[in-house]
Amino acid sequence: MTNVPATPGAADSGAAPEPAGERKVSEGLHFARRNPKLLIGTGIVLALLFTGLIGPLFIDQGPNVYVGPKSQPPSSEYWMGTTSFGQDIWAQFVYGLRSTFLVGALGGGIAFVVGTAVGFVAGFKGGLVDELLNMFTNVVLVLPTLVVLIVAVAYLDVRGVVVQALFIGLTSWPWAARAVRSQALSLATRDYVDLARLSGRRTWRIITTEIAPNMSSYLVMSFILLFGGAILIAAGLDFIGLGPANGVSLGLMLESAVAWSALQLGMWWWFIPPGAGITLLVGSMYILNVGLDEVFNPKLREL
Amino acid sequence: MTLRVNDLKVYYQTLRGDVHALDGVNFDLADGEIMGLAGESGCGKSTLGKSLIRLDGRMRHVDGTIELDGENVPIADDRAMNRFRYHEISLIPQYAMSALNPTRKIGRMINELLRSRGVRPADVAEELDRRLELVGLDPDVLKRFPIELSGGMKQRVVMVMATLLDPSLLIADEATSALDVSTQRSVVESMVEFRDRGYVKSMIFVTHDISLVYQMADTVMVMYAGRIAEKAPASTIINDPQHPYTKMLIGALPEVGTTTEDTRLEGIPGTPPGLLHPPTGCRFKDRCPIASEECSQTPPLVEIEPGHWAACWKTGR
Amino acid sequence: MWRYMGRKLGIYGITFVVAVTINWMIPRFMPGDPVSSMLNRASVSDPEALERMNTYYNEVFGLDTPLYQQYLSFWSGLLRGDLGISVWLYPEPVTDIILRHIPFTLGLLLPAIILSWIVGNRFGAFAARSKILDNTVLPLGYILTATPYMWLALLLAWALGVVGGFFPTAGGYSFALTPSWSWPFISNLLTHWFLPFLSMFLVALGGWAIGMRNMIIYELEADYSNYLQALGAPRRLIRRYAFRNAMLPQITGLAVQLGTIIAGALLTEIVFNYPGLGTLVLNSLNNNDFFLLQGIFLFVVVGVLIANFIIDIIYVLVDPRTRVQMTGGAS
Numbered sequence: 015m016t017n018v019p020a021t022p023g024a025a026d027s028g029a030a031p032e033p034a035g036e037r038k039v040s041e042g043l044h045f046a047r048r049n050p051k052l053l054i055g056t057g058i059v060l061a062l063l064f065t066g067l068i069g070p071l072f073i074d075q076g077p078n079v080y081v082g083p084k085s086q087p088p089s090s091e092y093w094m095g096t097t098s099f100g101q102d103i104w105a106q107f108v109y110g111l112r113s114t115f116l117v118g119a120l121g122g123g124i125a126f127v128v129g130t131a132v133g134f135v136a137g138f139k140g141g142l143v144d145e146l147l148n149m150f151t152n153v154v155l156v157l158p159t160l161v162v163l164i165v166a167v168a169y170l171d172v173r174g175v176v177v178q179a180l181f182i183g184l185t186s187w188p189w190a191a192r193a194v195r196s197q198a199l200s201l202a203t204r205d206y207v208d209l210a211r212l213s214g215r216r217t218w219r220i221i222t223t224e225i226a227p228n229m230s231s232y233l234v235m236s237f238i239l240l241f242g243g244a245i246l247i248a249a250g251l252d253f254i255g256l257g258p259a260n261g262v263s264l265g266l267m268l269e270s271a272v273a274w275s276a277l278q279l280g281m282w283w284w285f286i287p288p289g290a291g292i293t294l295l296v297g298s299m300y301i302l303n304v305g306l307d308e309v310f311n312p313k314l315r316e317l
Numbered sequence: 318m319t320l321r322v323n324d325l326k327v328y329y330q331t332l333r334g335d336v337h338a339l340d341g342v343n344f345d346l347a348d349g350e351i352m353g354l355a356g357e358s359g360c361g362k363s364t365l366g367k368s369l370i371r372l373d374g375r376m377r378h379v380d381g382t383i384e385l386d387g388e389n390v391p392i393a394d395d396r397a398m399n400r401f402r403y404h405e406i407s408l409i410p411q412y413a414m415s416a417l418n419p420t421r422k423i424g425r426m427i428n429e430l431l432r433s434r435g436v437r438p439a440d441v442a443e444e445l446d447r448r449l450e451l452v453g454l455d456p457d458v459l460k461r462f463p464i465e466l467s468g469g470m471k472q473r474v475v476m477v478m479a480t481l482l483d484p485s486l487l488i489a490d491e492a493t494s495a496l497d498v499s500t501q502r503s504v505v506e507s508m509v510e511f512r513d514r515g516y517v518k519s520m521i522f523v524t525h526d527i528s529l530v531y532q533m534a535d536t537v538m539v540m541y542a543g544r545i546a547e548k549a550p551a552s553t554i555i556n557d558p559q560h561p562y563t564k565m566l567i568g569a570l571p572e573v574g575t576t577t578e579d580t581r582l583e584g585i586p587g588t589p590p591g592l593l594h595p596p597t598g599c600r601f602k603d604r605c606p607i608a609s610e611e612c613s614q615t616p617p618l619v620e621i622e623p624g625h626w627a628a629c630w631k632t633g634r
Numbered sequence: 635m636w637r638y639m640g641r642k643l644g645i646y647g648i649t650f651v652v653a654v655t656i657n658w659m660i661p662r663f664m665p666g667d668p669v670s671s672m673l674n675r676a677s678v679s680d681p682e683a684l685e686r687m688n689t690y691y692n693e694v695f696g697l698d699t700p701l702y703q704q705y706l707s708f709w710s711g712l713l714r715g716d717l718g719i720s721v722w723l724y725p726e727p728v729t730d731i732i733l734r735h736i737p738f739t740l741g742l743l744l745p746a747i748i749l750s751w752i753v754g755n756r757f758g759a760f761a762a763r764s765k766i767l768d769n770t771v772l773p774l775g776y777i778l779t780a781t782p783y784m785w786l787a788l789l790l791a792w793a794l795g796v797v798g799g800f801f802p803t804a805g806g807y808s809f810a811l812t813p814s815w816s817w818p819f820i821s822n823l824l825t826h827w828f829l830p831f832l833s834m835f836l837v838a839l840g841g842w843a844i845g846m847r848n849m850i851i852y853e854l855e856a857d858y859s860n861y862l863q864a865l866g867a868p869r870r871l872i873r874r875y876a877f878r879n880a881m882l883p884q885i886t887g888l889a890v891q892l893g894t895i896i897a898g899a900l901l902t903e904i905v906f907n908y909p910g911l912g913t914l915v916l917n918s919l920n921n922n923d924f925f926l927l928q929g930i931f932l933f934v935v936v937g938v939l940i941a942n943f944i945i946d947i948i949y950v951l952v953d954p955r956t957r958v959q960m961t962g963g964a965s
Contacts, residue, residue, distance in 0.1 A: 044332060051773075153649045155890065158938050160897030162656070165931045168919055169660050189890060242780065249782045250901050255919060268784060272905060277791055277803065285792075289785025297780035301773055371864045402866030410864065415857040418875050420882070420954055430862065433871045462954045479865070 052305025124183025133194025424459025754842025778840025
C-alpha cells in the first residue's frame with residue numbers, strides 16, 4: 015500500500031572479474047549481519063510477535079472481561095490501565111497483537127499469492143493473456159480498496175478475522191502483480207529462460223524453477239509490504255466498526271476508545287498503545303525491508 | 318608526447334580483498350595517435366579507460382603517475398581531476414545510447430553542461446552546428462529529445478558533445494559495440510576525421526574487436542590480466558605479433574573483419590587468472606604453449622624494436 | 635495520443651461498470667432479504683412511515699422482476715442521477731445528502747494530497763544527499779507511512795486539542811454559528827479544518843519522501859548521471875536532472891496512492907467528527923442505510939476515476955517521452 019521501497023535497480027554488474035555463485039549467499043549474510051536497519055527491524059518485529067504469542071498465556075481471563083476498577087491509568091497491576099468498563103488494556107493489547115499478526119499474514123499471504131500468480135503469468139505469457147490480466151489488474155488497482163471493503167463487509171452478518179483477511183487479500187494485490195509482472199518480463203527474455211521454453215518445459219515449471227528463484231529477494235520484500243498493508247487496512251476496517259464481531263484487535267481497541275470518548279476524558283492510555291503497536295510493527299517491517307533491499311541490492315550499499 | 322602512464326596500479330576493493338585490475342601499466346601516447354586497446358573481458362582495459370577520467374566508488378589508485386601534456390593528472394583526487402575532465406580528457410562511454418538526459422532537449426542539456434564547465438554556449442554554438450553536420454546530423458537534433466533519435470544518431474551526438482572543447486585525450490570505451498556494422502564504420506570514420514582535424518589530440522579506443530581497431534588505429538595495445546602484453550603499430554600487431562598471447566589472439570581470428578568476441582576467443586584454451594590473488598611471474602604462463610622456467614619471473618615490458626613493446630621473456634632476444 | 639487516452643478512458647469505463655455492478659450485486663447476493671433486514675435494523679417507530687418505506691424500497695429493488703431487468707433499471711436510475719432515498723434521513727435523496735458533505739472532504743483531501751506531495755518530494759530529495767540525512771529522514775518517513783491515519787489524528791487531537799487547547803477537536807464548525815461568508819465563520823471553519831488536515835498531511839508526507847528518495851537514488855545511478863560526472867559536471871546540475879526525472883514516477887505514484895489517501899481521509903474525519911463523507915459512512919453504517927453507503931461508494935469511485943484521468947493528462951504534458959511518442963516523433 016505504500017511506495018515500494020525496492021528501487022528497480024539491476025543486479026550488480028560486477029566490474030571485478032571473479033566467479034560469483036555460492037559466494038553470493040555468504041556475501042549477503044555478511045552484509046545482513048552488519049545492516050542496522052535489518053537488525054533493528056527484525057528485532058522489533060520478532061519481539062512483538064513473541065509478545066503476541068506468549069503474552070496471552072499469562073492472562074487468566076479473556077481480554078474483554080471486566081476485571082478491575084474502571085478508567086484506571088497505568089499502574090503496576092494494570093500495566094496499560096483499564097477501560098471505562100474496567101477491561102485490562104494490556105490483555106487486550108497482547109490478544110490484539112495476535113490477531114493483527116494473523117490478519118497480516120493471512121491477508122498479506124492471499125494478496126501475495128494472487129498478485130505473484132497474476133504477475134508471473136502476465137509477464138511470462140505475454141500477448142493476449144498479458145493484455146487481459148493487465149487490464150484486470152488496472153481495474154482493481156484504480157478501485158479504492160478500503161471503500162470497496164466497507165461496502166462489501168457491511169453486508170456480512172458474521173464477521174471474523176479470516177473473512178476479513180480474505181476480503182483484504184482479494185482487493186490489495188494489484189500493485190504486487192504489477193511489480194512482479196515487470197520483473198518477470200525482464201527475466202523472461204533472458205537466455206536461460208528461452209532455453210527452457212525451447213526445450214518444451216511447461217510454463218508453470220519454468221516460472222517456479224527458472225524465474226521465481228532469480229527474483230526471490232524481490233518476492234520476499236513484496237510479501238512484507240503486503241503484510242504491513244493488510245494490517246493497516248484491517249485496522250481501518252476495525253476502526254469503522256467492521257471488525258470481527260466479539261473479537262479483539264488493535265483496530266477495535268481504537269474504535270472503542272473513540273466510541274467511549276477516551277479522547278475527551280483524557281484517557282490517553284486507552285488509545286495510545288494500540289496505535290503505537292500498529293505503527294511500531296508496520297514501521298519496523300518497512301525498515302526491515304529497506305535493510306533487505308540494501309543487502310540484496312549492492313548498489314544501495316554505498317550511499 | 319600527449320600521455321605518459323607510469324607504473325599505474327588501480328585496485329578494486331571487494332569484501333575478499335583487492336582485485337588487482339591494473340597492476341603496473343606503462344605506456345605512452347603520442348600526439349595525434351589513435352591507440353586501440355584490446356583484450357579479453359576482465360583484462361583491465363575498461364578499468365584503464367575509467368582510471369584516466371574518473372575512478373568509480375570501489376576503485377582505488379594504489380600507485381603510479383599519469384602525465385598529460387607534461388602536467389601531472391591527479392586521478393586519485395576527485396576534485397582536482399575536475400579541471401581536466403571534459404576540457405582536457407573526455408569520454409565516449411560504453412552506454413552512449415543512454416548517456417543523455419532523457420527529459421531534456423539535447424541542445425539545452427549541452428548548453429547546461431557547457432555553462433556548468435565555465436564555457437559560454439554562444440561561443441561554441443557555431444562550432445557545434447558545424448561538427449554535427451560533419452558527422453551527418455542536422456543541427457535540428459538539438460531541438461529534439463534523445464528518444465527521438467536512433468542509436469547511431471545518439472552515438473554521434475555524444476561524440477560531438479564529448480569533443481566540443483577539443484580535449485587532448487579522448488577515451489572511447491567500447492563506443493561502437495552497440496551499433497550495427499555499417500553505423501560502426503561511419504562512426505569510426507568520423508572519429509578518425511576528428512583526429513585529423515585536430516578536434517582531439519589523441520585517442521584511446523577500448524574494444525574487444527581487433528578487426529575494428531585495425532581499420533582505424535595507429536597503434537594497438539593488448540592487455541592481459543591487468544598488465545600490458547604488447548604494444549605496437551596496428552599492422553605489426555596483426556601481421557607480426559611477438560607476444561604468444563597476441564599471436565593466439567590474432568591466430569584465432571578466422572579472417573580479419575568479420576568476427577565477434579565469443580567465437581574468436583574460444584580458440585584460446587584455459588581462462589585468464591583471477592586477479593584477487595594474481596599468480597606471480599608471467600600471468601599468461603599457464604595458458605602459454607612456450608612457457609618455461611624463466612616465466613616464473615615477471616617479464617618486463619621492453620622495446621624490442623622502435624615503437625614495438627612486448628612483455629615476454631621469449632621475444633626479441 | 636488519442637490511442638493512449640482512449641485506452642486509459644477504456645480502463646476507467648470498465649472500472650466504472652465493474653464498480654456499479656459490484657454495487658448492484660452486493661445487496662442481492664448476500665444472504666437474506668435486503669429490504670427487511672435494512673428496515674428491521676433501522677429503528678423506525680411510526681408504523682405508517684415504515685409501511686411507506688417498505689413499499690418504496692421493494693419497488694426500487696424490484697426483487698420480483700427478472701435479474702437483468704433489475705440490473706437495467708438500476709443503471710437507468712443511476713444515469714438519471716437517482717441513487718435512491720436514504721433510510722436514515724428518510725425521505726431525503728441520497729444524492730443531496732452526499733453533495734452536502736462532499737465539500738468538507740474535498741477541502742481536506744485536496745490540500746493534504748497536493749501539499750504533502752510537494753513537501754514530501756523536497757524532503758526525499760534532501761534525504762538522498764548524505765548518509766546522515768538519509769538515516770534520519772528515511773526511518774522517520776517509514777514510521778509516518780506505517781502510522782494508521784486515525785491514530786495520528788487521535789494523537790494530534792489529544793495533544794493539540796484536549797491537552798493543549800489550541801484547536802477544537804470535533805465538528806466542521808461551531809454549532810453556535812450559522813454558515814455564512816463572514817470572517818468569524820471562515821476563521822472558525824479553518825480552526826476546525828487544521829488538525830484533520832495536519833494529520834492527513836503528515837501521514838501522506840512520509841510515503842512521498844520515501845518514494846522520492848528511492849527514485850532519486852535510482853536516477854543518480856543512471857547512465858546519464860554517470861556520464862555527466864565523468865565530464866566533470868557539478869553535483870548541483872546532476873541533482874537537478876535527477877530530481878526532475880524522479881518526479882515523473884512520483885506523479886504516477888499519486889494515482890496509485892489515491893485510494894489509500896481517500897481511505898485515510900474517511901478515517902481521519904471520523905476521529906474529528908468532521909462533517910465529510912467519512913462521518914457519513916459511519917452514520918450510514920450505524921443506521922443500516924445501505925443506499926447512502928452505496929451512493930458514497932459510487933461518488934468516491936467516480937472521484938477517483940476523474941482524478942486518475944487528470945493525473946494521466948498531467949503526466950503526458952510533463953514527460954517529454956510519452957509526449958513525443960504520442961505525437962509520433964520521427965526516429
